[in-house]
Amino acid sequence: MSTGEPEAVDAFEQLGLTSYEAKVFIALHQLGAGTAREVADITDVPRSQVYSVAESLEDRGLLEVQQANPIRYRPVSVEEARDTLRDQFEREQDRAFEYVETVKNEPAGEETQEDIWTVRGRDRVDDRTVDILSQAEERIVFGTRLSELITEPIERALAERAAAGVAVIIVSRREEIKRQFAGVEGVTVEDPPAHRTDDQRSGRIAIADDDGILLSVLGGEGGETAIWSSGSLFATVLIQLIEASDEMQVQ
Template sequence: MTESEGEAVEAFERLGLTSYEAKVFIALHRLGAGTARDVADVTDVPRSQVYSVAESLEERGLVETQQSNPIRYRPVSLEEGQRILEERFERERERAFDYVDAVKQEATTEETQEDIWTVRSRDRVDDRVVDLLSQATDKIVIGARLPELLTESIERTLEERAAAGVSVLAISRDDGIRERLGAIDGATVETPPPYREGDQRSGRIVIVDDDGILLSVLDDDGSETAIWSSGSLFASVLIELIEASDELQPGSE
């Protein structure tokens, strides 16, 4: 079996066929039609197994059987086979996600729900920051210590929310970050308090409206870990505590 055929077999397996079913289906298309012996001659499927595999493919609607002696098999057209597998995939997708949705709805009726979530790895934190920012309707407070923590997608989302009338306050001691965020129309840029100058572990802070927050720290190897919460009592209280402190007050230039 060639590498390309192996990849095709694996693709058919992901669509719900067994390895043998995929190999027999491909072999019948190569032959046009054939007996179990014909199929076994061009695949590594044992002849004794071809009969049951072909029967399974017939039940799936992918193979037609001619009651001759010996029995001959013919595959349905590629268009028909594709339609059958797509419909099957769609049914299985709906069944799976309908079940997950039902479980999710049951879970939301529980009295206790987690309010605080942990995100690890830079890319995932980037995605969570963008998601939180995109939900802002009133105000955004964002702080970043290093230039690489302000990605293009984050910057673009800030521009979009500012253009929509959302108040944006950016906090950073890094000149590059201050320059980039200061170029956003409507954004205000401040420096953090002086006592934070020696901070080498903080990553980002994001506050969205009054009920969304993300805080991250950087490990010694540069990896990033963040906690975040949105639409929760925890988020509201933590935001109030931060805003009541001097964490968001401007420092000296």
């Protein structure tokens, strides 16, 4: 898809330039070099504004100024401009996220609440499942009735934790899931209790050690919705309740 000037101006704005800066920069590349009058003639940037815009572009390292009468401006090469804007974007990104890193764990002055989270959408549930499984150090219980809910990253996370010595139990009555893990060392596949029937809305359950859990249901616009908790009293109690019931006999 070809990009027109309005789209290019929008893109430059996303990179931090103003609309006038983008238009002047583009105009100078069209001209090769030019005066404020020549730039104003081919853009909607007033001539009186070209001077201040050019000064700003010079500060950004995107053009050079020839001290002539009248003053002439020449843009840096496209490749140099690309590198300059990339470096500036990365610096600003670092500044922004460095600040977030400094404040994210600061006490908020509130009573500590249990961390119970909701995540919606198949892809996001996939990602959160991998995160929880990857944290396991002693054991994993993973249950589902649908083979498509065991994505390649999830299968890889289960195999990697098993290889690291984590006890991995897959709970499913599906033959394709049993075959999927038949040759994976350290992974055991068990049937759920015989009296339990498949709930068509059930998604998956992932338990990591004694304090990480994710439970999902299918349906709704997002396709899948899960609650999850890790390192919390809620997670510990919920895991104990599940394992004390006859829904999942895990020793």
